[in-house]
């Protein structure tokens with residue numbers, strides 16, 4: 001299957017999208033997800049552990065990450081299982097380009113976070129054959145019904161213009177007995193979404209109505225996002241959920 005990671009967006013579309021602005025968001029994500037040496041460990045390891053706890057990452061499994069950014073999580077999973085089939089989907093060309101260069105094209109990325117107190121680092125890439133990146137909206141996925149064994153997203157649901165559509169799409173592409181993992185801080189961008197899905201018991205109800213069984217629901221899933229050499233950090237109060245089609 002071919003999903004391009006470049007489609008022509010209008011100037012206005014580019015400017016409006018936070019995740020297309022190379023200098024702030026994309027560099028921040030490269031620093032957070034690919035440059036462990038700056039922090040002494042991968043800052044989002046807790047999220048990755050939550051995902052791998054529920055994933056039988058072996059054999060010819062189809063795994064899909066939505067809102068993959070620069071591809072750290074899907075890249076690690078693809079690296080561990082060369083015969084699986086892995087897709088990272090995002091709606092930002094800039095994020096996907098960095099992910100593709102690093103994980104698939106084996107390019108070395110130069111990261112300069114001197115404005116955060118760090119020295120520059122070179123991040124040598126990988127050449128994974130079983131990982132693809134594609135540009136698409138999570139609310140309208142270019143995958144067939146019941147084609148995926150495992151679907152996950154980290155810090156995406158609250159970014160979506162239509163979270164409900166995103167959830168329904170995840171369900172549509174998931175195989176029977178497949179699992180979905182969502183980690184989200186519920187830091188919604190739109191006031192309607194706060195009304196619709198907050199507090200989290202409302203989201204839980206919505207998820208049941210869509211037709212999911214809830215296998216796990218962790219309401220106090222805290223993740224710290226480091227900001228600089230000094231050790232300042234952002235604290236995200238997330239929910240971690242594991243879902244299956246009912």
Ligand SMILES: C[S@@+](CC[C@H](N)C(=O)[O-])C[C@H]1O[C@@H](n2cnc3c(N)ncnc32)[C@H](O)[C@@H]1O
Nearest residue numbers: 019067068069090091092095137138154155159
């Ligand atoms: C907060 S970042 C999270 C990135 C990464 N998963 C992480 O854990 O840091 C949100 C990502 O979702 C992407 N995104 C936002 N809206 C999207 C949509 N409708 N469909 C697909 N990706 C989207 C953004 O481009 C961005 O890369």
